Amino acid sequence: MNIDENKIDEAALALMYLTLHEHNRAWKQVDWEVTNRLFEKGLICNPIGKAKSIVLTDDGLKQCEMLFNKLFVKNEP
Numbered sequence: 001m002n003i004d005e006n007k008i009d010e011a012a013l014a015l016m017y018l019t020l021h022e023h024n025r026a027w028k029q030v031d032w033e034v035t036n037r038l039f040e041k042g043l044i045c046n047p048i049g050k051a052k053s054i055v056l057t058d059d060g061l062k063q064c065e066m067l068f069n070k071l072f073v074k075n076e077p
Contacts, residue, residue, distance in 0.1 A: 017064045
C-alpha cells in the first residue's frame with residue numbers, strides 16, 4: 001500500500017485541535033512516527049519525554065486550527 005504520510009500528518013495535527021489546552025498543548029494521541037515527523041517539520045516541540053501532552057509551535061498551532069476547519073467543519077449553505 002502506498003501511504004501518503006503528509007496526509008496522515010495533516011489529519012493527526014487537525015485532531016490535536018480537539019484536545020488543545022493551555023493555549024498550545026495537546027494530548028499525545030498519535031503514533032510516535034507521526035509525532036516525530038511533526039517535530040521534524042517544526043510543528044511541535046520535541047515530543048520525547050514523560051509529559052502526556054505535546055507543545056505546538058506557533059506555526060503548528062495555526063496549521064492545527066486551519067487543518068481542523070478544512071477537514072472536519074461542515075460548510076454552511
